[in-house]
Amino acid sequence: MSYCIYFLSYALIIELYQYPKVSIELNLSDDFENLIDRGMDLAFRVGELEDSSVVVLKISSSRLIVCPSPEYLKENGIPQTPESLKKYVCLVTSINIIFTPHWTFNINDVRTEFDIKSDYLTSNIADSLRVAAINGSCLTQLPSYMIGFDIQSGRLKPVLEEFEPKPLPINLIYAHRKHMSVKVRSFVDYMQGYFETPPYWDKWMFE
Incomplete structure:
Protein backbone atom coordinates (compact mmCIF):
# COMPACT_ATOMS: atom_id res chain seq x y z
CA MET A 1 0.00 0.00 0.00
CA LEU A 64 15.47 -3.33 0.87
CA ILE A 65 17.68 -1.17 3.09
CA VAL A 66 18.51 -0.90 6.78
CA CYS A 67 18.49 2.83 7.45
CA PRO A 68 19.14 4.81 10.63
CA SER A 69 19.75 8.54 10.80
CA PRO A 70 23.33 9.91 10.91
CA GLU A 71 22.59 11.17 14.44
CA TYR A 72 21.65 7.68 15.62
CA LEU A 73 24.86 6.22 14.15
CA LYS A 74 26.97 8.94 15.75
CA GLU A 75 25.53 8.11 19.16
CA ASN A 76 25.35 4.31 18.88
CA GLY A 77 27.94 3.28 16.29
CA ILE A 78 27.56 1.47 12.96
CA PRO A 79 26.35 -2.16 12.94
CA GLN A 80 28.81 -4.42 11.13
CA THR A 81 26.76 -7.63 10.70
CA PRO A 82 23.10 -8.64 10.91
CA GLU A 83 23.92 -10.55 14.11
CA SER A 84 25.01 -7.30 15.76
CA LEU A 85 21.54 -5.77 15.38
CA LYS A 86 20.48 -7.18 18.75
CA LYS A 87 22.56 -4.39 20.32
CA TYR A 88 20.49 -1.68 18.62
CA VAL A 89 16.96 -0.32 18.76
CA CYS A 90 15.26 -1.88 15.72
CA LEU A 91 11.68 -1.05 14.81
CA VAL A 92 9.69 -3.50 12.71
CA THR A 93 6.44 -3.77 10.82
CA SER A 94 3.75 -6.12 12.07
CA ILE A 95 0.47 -7.44 10.73
CA ASN A 96 -0.98 -8.52 14.07
CA ILE A 97 0.16 -9.40 17.58
CA ILE A 98 1.10 -12.98 16.66
CA PHE A 99 3.17 -11.98 13.61
CA THR A 100 6.90 -12.79 13.98
CA PRO A 101 8.88 -9.83 12.64
CA HIS A 102 12.00 -10.49 10.62
CA TRP A 103 14.47 -8.68 8.39
CA THR A 104 15.90 -10.21 5.23
CA PHE A 105 19.60 -10.29 4.34
CA ASN A 106 21.91 -11.94 1.83
CA ILE A 107 24.36 -14.16 3.75
CA ASN A 108 26.90 -15.94 1.51
CA ASP A 109 24.52 -15.59 -1.45
CA VAL A 110 21.66 -17.15 0.53
CA ARG A 111 18.50 -15.22 1.37
CA THR A 112 18.38 -15.33 5.17
CA GLU A 113 15.71 -14.07 7.55
CA PHE A 114 16.65 -12.72 10.98
CA ASP A 115 14.05 -12.47 13.71
CA ILE A 116 14.16 -8.95 15.10
CA LYS A 117 12.92 -8.40 18.64
CA SER A 118 11.41 -4.97 19.11
CA ASP A 119 10.44 -4.02 22.66
CA TYR A 120 9.81 -0.41 21.66
CA LEU A 121 7.47 -0.16 18.69
CA THR A 122 5.90 -2.30 16.01
CA SER A 123 3.57 -0.88 13.41
CA ASN A 124 1.44 -2.13 10.54
CA ILE A 125 2.17 1.16 8.75
CA ALA A 126 5.78 1.39 7.58
CA ASP A 127 5.62 5.19 7.26
CA SER A 128 5.64 5.52 11.06
CA LEU A 129 8.93 3.60 11.20
CA ARG A 130 10.41 5.87 8.54
CA VAL A 131 9.54 8.94 10.62
CA ALA A 132 11.00 7.35 13.76
CA ALA A 133 14.25 6.57 11.95
CA ILE A 134 14.54 10.10 10.54
CA ASN A 135 14.06 11.48 14.05
CA GLY A 136 17.05 9.49 15.29
CA SER A 137 15.20 6.89 17.34
CA CYS A 138 16.15 3.61 15.70
CA LEU A 139 17.20 1.44 12.80
CA THR A 140 14.56 0.06 10.48
CA GLN A 141 14.52 -1.89 7.21
CA LEU A 142 12.41 -0.34 4.47
CA PRO A 143 12.11 -0.46 0.67
CA SER A 144 14.14 2.17 -1.14
CA TYR A 145 11.07 3.65 -2.86
CA MET A 146 10.11 4.93 0.61
CA ILE A 147 13.50 6.21 1.73
CA GLY A 148 15.56 6.87 -1.41
CA PHE A 149 15.04 10.62 -1.24
CA ASP A 150 15.74 10.60 2.52
CA ILE A 151 19.10 8.94 1.83
CA GLN A 152 19.83 11.37 -0.99
CA SER A 153 19.12 14.35 1.30
CA GLY A 154 21.18 12.93 4.18
CA ARG A 155 18.25 12.38 6.55
CA LEU A 156 18.95 8.64 6.55
CA LYS A 157 22.10 6.61 5.96
CA PRO A 158 22.18 3.03 4.60
CA VAL A 159 24.08 0.41 6.62
CA LEU A 160 24.83 -3.30 6.15
CA GLU A 161 24.78 -2.78 2.39
CA GLU A 162 27.06 -5.78 1.80
CA PHE A 163 24.30 -7.97 3.28
CA GLU A 164 21.49 -6.39 1.29
CA PRO A 165 19.07 -8.96 -0.21
CA LYS A 166 18.02 -9.21 -3.82
Missing part, protein backbone atom coordinates in the same frame (compact mmCIF):
# COMPACT_ATOMS: atom_id res chain seq x y z
CA SER A 2 2.85 2.40 0.79
CA TYR A 3 4.13 2.10 -2.78
CA CYS A 4 0.83 3.44 -4.09
CA ILE A 5 0.90 6.32 -1.63
CA TYR A 6 4.47 7.33 -2.48
CA PHE A 7 4.59 6.98 -6.26
CA LEU A 8 1.66 5.31 -7.97
CA SER A 9 -0.82 8.08 -7.27
CA TYR A 10 1.38 10.56 -9.16
CA ALA A 11 1.75 8.14 -12.09
CA LEU A 12 -2.03 7.80 -12.26
CA ILE A 13 -2.48 11.57 -12.36
CA ILE A 14 -0.11 11.77 -15.35
CA GLU A 15 -2.06 8.96 -17.04
CA LEU A 16 -5.36 10.79 -16.54
CA TYR A 17 -3.86 13.99 -17.92
CA GLN A 18 -2.71 12.19 -21.07
CA TYR A 19 -5.94 10.20 -21.45
CA PRO A 20 -8.79 12.36 -20.09
CA LYS A 21 -11.47 9.85 -21.14
CA VAL A 22 -10.02 7.17 -18.84
CA SER A 23 -11.62 6.75 -15.41
CA ILE A 24 -9.63 5.11 -12.59
CA GLU A 25 -10.88 3.77 -9.26
CA LEU A 26 -7.93 3.26 -6.87
CA ASN A 27 -8.40 0.88 -3.91
CA LEU A 28 -5.51 0.73 -1.41
CA SER A 29 -5.00 -2.48 0.56
CA ASP A 30 -2.16 -4.82 1.57
CA ASP A 31 -4.49 -7.81 1.23
CA PHE A 32 -4.04 -9.98 -1.86
CA GLU A 33 -7.41 -9.54 -3.53
CA ASN A 34 -8.89 -11.89 -6.12
CA LEU A 35 -9.09 -9.67 -9.20
CA ILE A 36 -12.01 -11.46 -10.82
CA ASP A 37 -14.08 -11.79 -7.64
CA ARG A 38 -13.58 -8.09 -6.85
CA GLY A 39 -14.18 -6.97 -10.43
CA MET A 40 -10.73 -5.37 -10.68
CA ASP A 41 -8.88 -4.87 -13.95
CA LEU A 42 -5.40 -4.99 -12.42
CA ALA A 43 -3.37 -4.55 -9.24
CA PHE A 44 0.12 -3.63 -8.06
CA ARG A 45 2.13 -5.80 -5.68
CA VAL A 46 5.67 -5.52 -4.32
CA GLY A 47 7.61 -8.77 -3.82
CA GLU A 48 7.71 -12.25 -5.29
CA LEU A 49 4.33 -13.70 -6.27
CA GLU A 50 3.40 -17.37 -6.43
CA ASP A 51 -0.16 -17.12 -7.76
CA SER A 52 -0.01 -18.74 -11.22
CA SER A 53 -3.62 -17.80 -11.99
CA VAL A 54 -2.70 -14.19 -12.80
CA VAL A 55 -0.38 -12.53 -15.29
CA VAL A 56 2.59 -10.93 -13.50
CA LEU A 57 4.44 -8.10 -15.23
CA LYS A 58 7.50 -6.65 -13.51
CA ILE A 59 7.58 -2.87 -14.04
CA SER A 60 10.34 -1.87 -11.61
CA SER A 61 12.22 -2.93 -8.47
CA SER A 62 13.13 -1.65 -5.04
CA ARG A 63 16.07 -2.29 -2.75
CA PRO A 167 15.85 -6.23 -4.84
CA LEU A 168 12.10 -6.63 -4.54
CA PRO A 169 10.19 -6.74 -7.84
CA ILE A 170 7.38 -4.24 -8.28
CA ASN A 171 4.69 -6.04 -10.25
CA LEU A 172 1.62 -5.13 -12.22
CA ILE A 173 -0.80 -8.07 -12.19
CA TYR A 174 -3.96 -8.77 -14.15
CA ALA A 175 -6.25 -11.72 -14.66
CA HIS A 176 -5.72 -12.59 -18.33
CA ARG A 177 -4.41 -11.28 -21.64
CA LYS A 178 -7.16 -12.40 -24.04
CA HIS A 179 -10.09 -10.29 -22.86
CA MET A 180 -8.27 -7.10 -21.90
CA SER A 181 -10.04 -3.88 -22.86
CA VAL A 182 -8.30 -1.24 -24.95
CA LYS A 183 -8.17 1.13 -21.96
CA VAL A 184 -6.56 -1.47 -19.70
CA ARG A 185 -4.09 -2.46 -22.43
CA SER A 186 -3.18 1.21 -22.85
CA PHE A 187 -2.58 1.57 -19.11
CA VAL A 188 -0.39 -1.55 -18.98
CA ASP A 189 1.72 -0.19 -21.85
CA TYR A 190 1.97 3.18 -20.10
CA MET A 191 3.18 1.64 -16.82
CA GLN A 192 5.74 -0.54 -18.61
CA GLY A 193 7.47 2.57 -19.88
CA TYR A 194 6.96 4.81 -16.85
CA PHE A 195 9.96 3.83 -14.70
CA GLU A 196 13.59 4.17 -15.68
CA THR A 197 16.38 1.71 -14.86
CA PRO A 198 17.47 2.27 -12.18
CA PRO A 199 14.24 3.79 -10.83
CA TYR A 200 14.56 7.37 -9.67
CA TRP A 201 14.35 6.44 -5.96
CA ASP A 202 17.65 4.51 -6.35
CA LYS A 203 19.62 7.09 -8.34
CA TRP A 204 21.41 8.29 -5.19
CA MET A 205 23.52 5.11 -5.50
CA PHE A 206 25.20 6.48 -8.62
CA GLU A 207 25.82 10.07 -7.53
Whole structure:
Protein backbone atom coordinates (compact mmCIF):
# COMPACT_ATOMS: atom_id res chain seq x y z
CA MET A 1 0.00 0.00 0.00
CA SER A 2 2.85 2.40 0.79
CA TYR A 3 4.13 2.10 -2.78
CA CYS A 4 0.83 3.44 -4.09
CA ILE A 5 0.90 6.32 -1.63
CA TYR A 6 4.47 7.33 -2.48
CA PHE A 7 4.59 6.98 -6.26
CA LEU A 8 1.66 5.31 -7.97
CA SER A 9 -0.82 8.08 -7.27
CA TYR A 10 1.38 10.56 -9.16
CA ALA A 11 1.75 8.14 -12.09
CA LEU A 12 -2.03 7.80 -12.26
CA ILE A 13 -2.48 11.57 -12.36
CA ILE A 14 -0.11 11.77 -15.35
CA GLU A 15 -2.06 8.96 -17.04
CA LEU A 16 -5.36 10.79 -16.54
CA TYR A 17 -3.86 13.99 -17.92
CA GLN A 18 -2.71 12.19 -21.07
CA TYR A 19 -5.94 10.20 -21.45
CA PRO A 20 -8.79 12.36 -20.09
CA LYS A 21 -11.47 9.85 -21.14
CA VAL A 22 -10.02 7.17 -18.84
CA SER A 23 -11.62 6.75 -15.41
CA ILE A 24 -9.63 5.11 -12.59
CA GLU A 25 -10.88 3.77 -9.26
CA LEU A 26 -7.93 3.26 -6.87
CA ASN A 27 -8.40 0.88 -3.91
CA LEU A 28 -5.51 0.73 -1.41
CA SER A 29 -5.00 -2.48 0.56
CA ASP A 30 -2.16 -4.82 1.57
CA ASP A 31 -4.49 -7.81 1.23
CA PHE A 32 -4.04 -9.98 -1.86
CA GLU A 33 -7.41 -9.54 -3.53
CA ASN A 34 -8.89 -11.89 -6.12
CA LEU A 35 -9.09 -9.67 -9.20
CA ILE A 36 -12.01 -11.46 -10.82
CA ASP A 37 -14.08 -11.79 -7.64
CA ARG A 38 -13.58 -8.09 -6.85
CA GLY A 39 -14.18 -6.97 -10.43
CA MET A 40 -10.73 -5.37 -10.68
CA ASP A 41 -8.88 -4.87 -13.95
CA LEU A 42 -5.40 -4.99 -12.42
CA ALA A 43 -3.37 -4.55 -9.24
CA PHE A 44 0.12 -3.63 -8.06
CA ARG A 45 2.13 -5.80 -5.68
CA VAL A 46 5.67 -5.52 -4.32
CA GLY A 47 7.61 -8.77 -3.82
CA GLU A 48 7.71 -12.25 -5.29
CA LEU A 49 4.33 -13.70 -6.27
CA GLU A 50 3.40 -17.37 -6.43
CA ASP A 51 -0.16 -17.12 -7.76
CA SER A 52 -0.01 -18.74 -11.22
CA SER A 53 -3.62 -17.80 -11.99
CA VAL A 54 -2.70 -14.19 -12.80
CA VAL A 55 -0.38 -12.53 -15.29
CA VAL A 56 2.59 -10.93 -13.50
CA LEU A 57 4.44 -8.10 -15.23
CA LYS A 58 7.50 -6.65 -13.51
CA ILE A 59 7.58 -2.87 -14.04
CA SER A 60 10.34 -1.87 -11.61
CA SER A 61 12.22 -2.93 -8.47
CA SER A 62 13.13 -1.65 -5.04
CA ARG A 63 16.07 -2.29 -2.75
CA LEU A 64 15.47 -3.33 0.87
CA ILE A 65 17.68 -1.17 3.09
CA VAL A 66 18.51 -0.90 6.78
CA CYS A 67 18.49 2.83 7.45
CA PRO A 68 19.14 4.81 10.63
CA SER A 69 19.75 8.54 10.80
CA PRO A 70 23.33 9.91 10.91
CA GLU A 71 22.59 11.17 14.44
CA TYR A 72 21.65 7.68 15.62
CA LEU A 73 24.86 6.22 14.15
CA LYS A 74 26.97 8.94 15.75
CA GLU A 75 25.53 8.11 19.16
CA ASN A 76 25.35 4.31 18.88
CA GLY A 77 27.94 3.28 16.29
CA ILE A 78 27.56 1.47 12.96
CA PRO A 79 26.35 -2.16 12.94
CA GLN A 80 28.81 -4.42 11.13
CA THR A 81 26.76 -7.63 10.70
CA PRO A 82 23.10 -8.64 10.91
CA GLU A 83 23.92 -10.55 14.11
CA SER A 84 25.01 -7.30 15.76
CA LEU A 85 21.54 -5.77 15.38
CA LYS A 86 20.48 -7.18 18.75
CA LYS A 87 22.56 -4.39 20.32
CA TYR A 88 20.49 -1.68 18.62
CA VAL A 89 16.96 -0.32 18.76
CA CYS A 90 15.26 -1.88 15.72
CA LEU A 91 11.68 -1.05 14.81
CA VAL A 92 9.69 -3.50 12.71
CA THR A 93 6.44 -3.77 10.82
CA SER A 94 3.75 -6.12 12.07
CA ILE A 95 0.47 -7.44 10.73
CA ASN A 96 -0.98 -8.52 14.07
CA ILE A 97 0.16 -9.40 17.58
CA ILE A 98 1.10 -12.98 16.66
CA PHE A 99 3.17 -11.98 13.61
CA THR A 100 6.90 -12.79 13.98
CA PRO A 101 8.88 -9.83 12.64
CA HIS A 102 12.00 -10.49 10.62
CA TRP A 103 14.47 -8.68 8.39
CA THR A 104 15.90 -10.21 5.23
CA PHE A 105 19.60 -10.29 4.34
CA ASN A 106 21.91 -11.94 1.83
CA ILE A 107 24.36 -14.16 3.75
CA ASN A 108 26.90 -15.94 1.51
CA ASP A 109 24.52 -15.59 -1.45
CA VAL A 110 21.66 -17.15 0.53
CA ARG A 111 18.50 -15.22 1.37
CA THR A 112 18.38 -15.33 5.17
CA GLU A 113 15.71 -14.07 7.55
CA PHE A 114 16.65 -12.72 10.98
CA ASP A 115 14.05 -12.47 13.71
CA ILE A 116 14.16 -8.95 15.10
CA LYS A 117 12.92 -8.40 18.64
CA SER A 118 11.41 -4.97 19.11
CA ASP A 119 10.44 -4.02 22.66
CA TYR A 120 9.81 -0.41 21.66
CA LEU A 121 7.47 -0.16 18.69
CA THR A 122 5.90 -2.30 16.01
CA SER A 123 3.57 -0.88 13.41
CA ASN A 124 1.44 -2.13 10.54
CA ILE A 125 2.17 1.16 8.75
CA ALA A 126 5.78 1.39 7.58
CA ASP A 127 5.62 5.19 7.26
CA SER A 128 5.64 5.52 11.06
CA LEU A 129 8.93 3.60 11.20
CA ARG A 130 10.41 5.87 8.54
CA VAL A 131 9.54 8.94 10.62
CA ALA A 132 11.00 7.35 13.76
CA ALA A 133 14.25 6.57 11.95
CA ILE A 134 14.54 10.10 10.54
CA ASN A 135 14.06 11.48 14.05
CA GLY A 136 17.05 9.49 15.29
CA SER A 137 15.20 6.89 17.34
CA CYS A 138 16.15 3.61 15.70
CA LEU A 139 17.20 1.44 12.80
CA THR A 140 14.56 0.06 10.48
CA GLN A 141 14.52 -1.89 7.21
CA LEU A 142 12.41 -0.34 4.47
CA PRO A 143 12.11 -0.46 0.67
CA SER A 144 14.14 2.17 -1.14
CA TYR A 145 11.07 3.65 -2.86
CA MET A 146 10.11 4.93 0.61
CA ILE A 147 13.50 6.21 1.73
CA GLY A 148 15.56 6.87 -1.41
CA PHE A 149 15.04 10.62 -1.24
CA ASP A 150 15.74 10.60 2.52
CA ILE A 151 19.10 8.94 1.83
CA GLN A 152 19.83 11.37 -0.99
CA SER A 153 19.12 14.35 1.30
CA GLY A 154 21.18 12.93 4.18
CA ARG A 155 18.25 12.38 6.55
CA LEU A 156 18.95 8.64 6.55
CA LYS A 157 22.10 6.61 5.96
CA PRO A 158 22.18 3.03 4.60
CA VAL A 159 24.08 0.41 6.62
CA LEU A 160 24.83 -3.30 6.15
CA GLU A 161 24.78 -2.78 2.39
CA GLU A 162 27.06 -5.78 1.80
CA PHE A 163 24.30 -7.97 3.28
CA GLU A 164 21.49 -6.39 1.29
CA PRO A 165 19.07 -8.96 -0.21
CA LYS A 166 18.02 -9.21 -3.82
CA PRO A 167 15.85 -6.23 -4.84
CA LEU A 168 12.10 -6.63 -4.54
CA PRO A 169 10.19 -6.74 -7.84
CA ILE A 170 7.38 -4.24 -8.28
CA ASN A 171 4.69 -6.04 -10.25
CA LEU A 172 1.62 -5.13 -12.22
CA ILE A 173 -0.80 -8.07 -12.19
CA TYR A 174 -3.96 -8.77 -14.15
CA ALA A 175 -6.25 -11.72 -14.66
CA HIS A 176 -5.72 -12.59 -18.33
CA ARG A 177 -4.41 -11.28 -21.64
CA LYS A 178 -7.16 -12.40 -24.04
CA HIS A 179 -10.09 -10.29 -22.86
CA MET A 180 -8.27 -7.10 -21.90
CA SER A 181 -10.04 -3.88 -22.86
CA VAL A 182 -8.30 -1.24 -24.95
CA LYS A 183 -8.17 1.13 -21.96
CA VAL A 184 -6.56 -1.47 -19.70
CA ARG A 185 -4.09 -2.46 -22.43
CA SER A 186 -3.18 1.21 -22.85
CA PHE A 187 -2.58 1.57 -19.11
CA VAL A 188 -0.39 -1.55 -18.98
CA ASP A 189 1.72 -0.19 -21.85
CA TYR A 190 1.97 3.18 -20.10
CA MET A 191 3.18 1.64 -16.82
CA GLN A 192 5.74 -0.54 -18.61
CA GLY A 193 7.47 2.57 -19.88
CA TYR A 194 6.96 4.81 -16.85
CA PHE A 195 9.96 3.83 -14.70
CA GLU A 196 13.59 4.17 -15.68
CA THR A 197 16.38 1.71 -14.86
CA PRO A 198 17.47 2.27 -12.18
CA PRO A 199 14.24 3.79 -10.83
CA TYR A 200 14.56 7.37 -9.67
CA TRP A 201 14.35 6.44 -5.96
CA ASP A 202 17.65 4.51 -6.35
CA LYS A 203 19.62 7.09 -8.34
CA TRP A 204 21.41 8.29 -5.19
CA MET A 205 23.52 5.11 -5.50
CA PHE A 206 25.20 6.48 -8.62
CA GLU A 207 25.82 10.07 -7.53
